[in-house]
Amino acid sequence: MSSTDKNWWFEIKLQSILDSRRISNREFSRLTGIRHSTINDLCNNEVKSIPLKNLAIICEVLNIVDLNELIKVHK
Structure with missing residues (x-):
């Protein structure tokens, strides 16, 4: 892994x-x-990891098929 990674x-x-779907936490x-x-921790970006099971549940409930809708990568 390089230092830029x-x-x-x-x-x-x-x-x-x-918020856009008017759903409370x-x-x-x-x-x-x-x-x-x-x-709450996910909404505040205060997590270091997300269990795949939780990620799958979140995507299923929100009908998200492209993870880019949920997660943005900053370089």
Whole structure:
């Protein structure tokens, strides 16, 4: 891994998606079965990793087929 690779970071766009669909974090937690605190951390980009199971659930509930809709890569 080069030193420039360490400057990459990922932005989770969950909060803006939920806002545009008028879904509260608490309601989204209920819809997905993912803990409310985890949803909040995802919405605030305060996570270092996302379990694939949670990612799949989020995409299914929001009908997201392209991860670029949910995650933006910053170089």
